[in-house]
Amino acid sequence: MASIVERPKKDGTTTYQVKWRQDGEWQSEKFGDPDGAKQFKDLVEAHGGQWPHGWVRGEGFVEETAIPGDMPFETWAARYIDRLTGIEERTREDYRRDLRIHLSLLRHTSAAGREHPATIGNLTQDDISDWVRAEEKGEPDPEKPDAWLRRPADPKSIANRHGLLFCIVQAAIDATPQIRTTNCCKKTRLPRVDDHVEEEMTFLERDEYQRIAAEITDPDARALADWLVGTGMRWGEATALQVRDLNLTSDRPTASIQRAWKKAEKGSSGGAFYLGPPKTKKARRLIALSPVQVDMARRLVASRRPEDFVFRAKMGGEWRHANFYNRKWQPAVKAAVAKGLPKAPRIHDLRHTHVAWLIGANVPLPAIQLRVGHESIQTTVDRYGHLVRGLDDDITAAVEAAMGVPAPRAGLRSVQSA
Structure with a gap:
């Protein structure tokens, strides 16, 4: 049976060590949170007191891939942007900036909760959703109250960057040989553009x-x-x-x-x-x-x-x-x-x-x-x-006229109202 040992650290934080005996020798793995430790303990016991298949000590499940052409996401994205045709160089520079500042935040989280560098082949729908939330929240400056290391992005900017991300992933589906079979951006739920409290546009009389x-x-x-x-x-x-x-x-x-x-x-x-x-x-x-x-x-x-x-x-x-x-x-x-x-x-x-x-x-x-x-x-x-409010009176008058006059019945002479 595996057990969890709490180990307080000098900085006030606590690590959680999962310990068990395997083939007569003590084995252990550390976690920064009790939930992760509990999940791993259950995995060890489910594997009969053995290391879970595919788990690498200190790294978690290392997702080996035999997909030809897989590479770090940023490398693939940079190649995609550089090879785009039919766009202006200023647009290409904007795409590069979005990759450098925003899309570079993408990470892949495995089923065991371990974070890995993103590749064009390992990104999932959950990874894209995590990225959208990170864009929405921004990154506060821990040393300066009311300051930001990265400001929260507005819904329109997130939608534009997600559109670029969609195309980058789609290129991996269309590639020869094919790197992906599905687009992980396809079902992303994006923030509503009209969620702004303040109106962006100003209209003058x-x-x-x-x-x-x-x-x-x-x-x-x-x-x-x-x-x-x-x-x-x-x-x-x-x-x-x-x-x-x-x-x-x-x-x-x-x-x-x-x-x-x-x-x-x-x-x-x-x-x-x-x-x-x-x-x-x-x-x-x-x-x-x-x-x-x-x-x-x-x-x-x-x-x-x-x-x-x-x-x-x-x-x-x-x-x-x-x-x-x-x-x-x-x-x-x-x-x-x-x-x-x-x-x-x-x-x-x-x-x-x-x-x-x-x-x-x-x-x-x-x-x-x-x-x-x-x-x-x-x-x-x-x-x-x-x-478009100027036609409201015309619309309501038309509806009133249509609903207020009964349709003639079949076989009966319609009577024209006075």
Whole structure:
């Protein structure tokens, strides 16, 4: 029979030693918790007083694998990211950062409760769930109260990283020879994106936007802000707009989104930003312009070359987000807040505000999807569907009419109500 011996340590902790005699000699294994010791004791006794098959002293069950091609998870993931095609280098750098900071936290826990380094072949659904919880909780700094070694991740970030992890594991299933047969990420229960108490997006009423705009004294900066809220363009799209992208002479004037500013990979000799394709295929689009926007555009592009930017900073170059935010937008917002504005929007909230105005005018969501360049209508619904309240009266009136008038019975003449 095996027994458990508690052994207090000088630092105040306790280890739990499982002891038994095997072939006339004492054997022992240490554990840091009583539950682990109890489980191991039961295993020893179930094996007739012998070491459990596959157990290595001090390490636990060492899961031997005959799977060809198995390797440490980080090695496999790095190879997968490096070989991805059809993505921008900035995206590849983002994936590498997620691997280095977040996916590297993955560990494999065996059936006996022992933790092992993660390989692409040994990860399980439980391991993925443990990783999600670790991302949610973060890692407090034990030496500094209210400080973090790693801050808790928000649900959207966890979902994005889990999506990358899913693809990395799937590549092991599709590999030749096959390393895995199932995707351990497939049934992960992720945190709900709408679990935030604080609303990430800020929507401005028309008069609220005007209160901010009135504080922007630079006419070129004011024109850019008006354009952003009036078209719903992303910052990188609007500031990359060139004279040749505008069609101001037809009966239906438009702006064509053909390019956007991209952030270059760290260490790139080409600078911090460069012009590249829009965010997605659907982001390449035509945006209808209002008469006011046409007048503004004509003023801005007068005597300009086709490849010149429509919106230019004071010295004639392209706008940089940091400069616009710090020198134009933030001071205007602070001034408006000081005068009673109850909101402090970001620049990107002008895009959200544009969508809210369209919804308030009962513009259908599919039309909004095309205008703002969402890849999927589901993105539009998920992000802005809660704002669709303008049709509530029409919906309830239709339901009332349908439920209030009885359907005619078969064989009977229907009577028209007075």
